[in-house]
Amino acid sequence: MSIFEDKMIASLADLHLPLLEWYDRCKREMPWRGASDSYFVWVSEIMLQQTRVEAVRAYFLRFTAALPTLQHLARCDEETLLKLWEGLGYYNRVRNMQKAAKIVVEQYGGELPRSYEQLLTLPGIGEYTAGAIASIAYNIPVPCVDGNVLRVLSRITANSADISLPAVKKEYQVLAQNMIPAEIDLPASGGRAGDFNQSLMELGATVCLPNGAPLCDVCPVRTRCAAFLAGNPQDYPVKPAKPARKTVKKTISVLICGDLVLLRKRPDDGLLAGLWEFWNADGWLNRDELTDQLTQQGISVTAVHSLKKAKHIFSHIEWQMQGYLVYTDKPSALEDGEWVKLTELRESYALPGALKAYSKELERWVQQ
Numbered sequence: 285m286s287i288f289e290d291k292m293i294a295s296l297a298d299l300h301l302p303l304l305e306w307y308d309r310c311k312r313e314m315p316w317r318g319a320s321d322s323y324f325v326w327v328s329e330i331m332l333q334q335t336r337v338e339a340v341r342a343y344f345l346r347f348t349a350a351l352p353t354l355q356h357l358a359r360c361d362e363e364t365l366l367k368l369w370e371g372l373g374y375y376n377r378v379r380n381m382q383k384a385a386k387i388v389v390e391q392y393g394g395e396l397p398r399s400y401e402q403l404l405t406l407p408g409i410g411e412y413t414a415g416a417i418a419s420i421a422y423n424i425p426v427p428c429v430d431g432n433v434l435r436v437l438s439r440i441t442a443n444s445a446d447i448s449l450p451a452v453k454k455e456y457q458v459l460a461q462n463m464i465p466a467e468i469d470l471p472a473s474g475g476r477a478g479d480f481n482q483s484l485m486e487l488g489a490t491v492c493l494p495n496g497a498p499l500c501d502v503c504p505v506r507t508r509c510a511a512f513l514a515g516n517p518q519d520y521p522v523k524p525a526k527p528a529r530k531t532v533k534k535t536i537s538v539l540i541c542g543d544l545v546l547l548r549k550r551p552d553d554g555l556l557a558g559l560w561e562f563w564n565a566d567g568w569l570n571r572d573e574l575t576d577q578l579t580q581q582g583i584s585v586t587a588v589h590s591l592k593k594a595k596h597i598f599s600h601i602e603w604q605m606q607g608y609l610v611y612t613d614k615p616s617a618l619e620d621g622e623w624v625k626l627t628e629l630r631e632s633y634a635l636p637g638a639l640k641a642y643s644k645e646l647e648r649w650v651q652q
């Protein structure tokens with residue numbers, strides 16, 4: 285049995301009218317909006333899953349300037365690719381994009397397939413991304429239900445089912461599918477499945493806000509919103525509390541020898557797989573403990589300066605870091621380590637966002 289009554293589903297059949305009217309008036313301008321190039325839609329959607337719209341603009345422009353077509357993405361070398369993704373996190377997503385791009389070049393003539401089902405077969409493309417590409421780039425009437433859409437629809441329907449459950453998400457997919465009326469995809473109406481999906485996402489991002497009170501006074505569907513009419517939008521969506529994040533203490537050591545900096549490559553799987561990092565150790569080491577560890581690894585320490593503390597929050601873990609800048613007089617070889625020029629580090633090596641505070645500290649010190 286559906287979590288939505290038939291009469292609720294029927295009552296939403298014309299909700300696209302106020303939504304599209306509002307979307308046309310109020311949507312934010314973004315560099316990828318209006319582009320029907322499926323590659324641009326794909327890049328923007330993957331980036332938007334990782335960070336705020338405002339931050340994505342610059343990343344999107346940089347990425348698409350360097351890799352203007354799917355073919356460029358398919359043949360880009362990995363270091364350049366990771367460097368272009370630097371700061372966005374979740375590097376496996378861009379690696380999967382490249383795997384998918386290679387398949388698209390080999391099997392689909394270089395253009396993302398115009399089929400929701402075929403899109404779903406590509407690495408890194410799940411239901412949401414397939415729905416976004418299919419509807420926004422190709423106007424195929426399929427839904428794309430992200431966290432924003434779940435929130436908006438749970439409030440409009442005042443539905444208290446737990447949205448973290450896959451079966452409940454599926455029901456919202458079906459509801460959103462039913463809300464895309466066939467006629468808005470007829471060529472005569474300009475084909476607006478993509479705009480309809482984006483109107484729901486945009487409403488969630490700018491009006492039906494996740495934290496604090498939603499801006500119901502300016503909402504185009506407030507007279508149709510069950511939670512607003514009942515006076516309790518903040519009670520939706522219902523989802524279980526997140527488990528507390530694990531905290532991990534780390535010591536980050538930026539090792540310098542003249543104009544060289546020591547980088548290490550992380551393992552090919554696990555957190556921040558395959559990225560470069562500064563020398564680091566678990567726990568908070570004091571200067572003596574740090575010097576001992578480095579000496580044991582064959583590094584002759586000539587000076588140690590404390591850097592500021594920093595933290596980085598991953599989805600399930602939080603790094604609490606203390607840092608040091610360590611000078612050495614010879615670039616000793618280290619397992620998995622590489623001494624690189626500072627200029628090369630800036631231009632060619634992708635460091636994870638988790639270490640951004642220490643990249644900045646390094647820059648601050650070398651400019652002193």
Ligand code: SF4
Nearest residue numbers: 492500503509512517
């Ligand atoms: Fe969200 Fe309020 Fe609009 Fe309902 S009326 S969809 S709660 S912003």
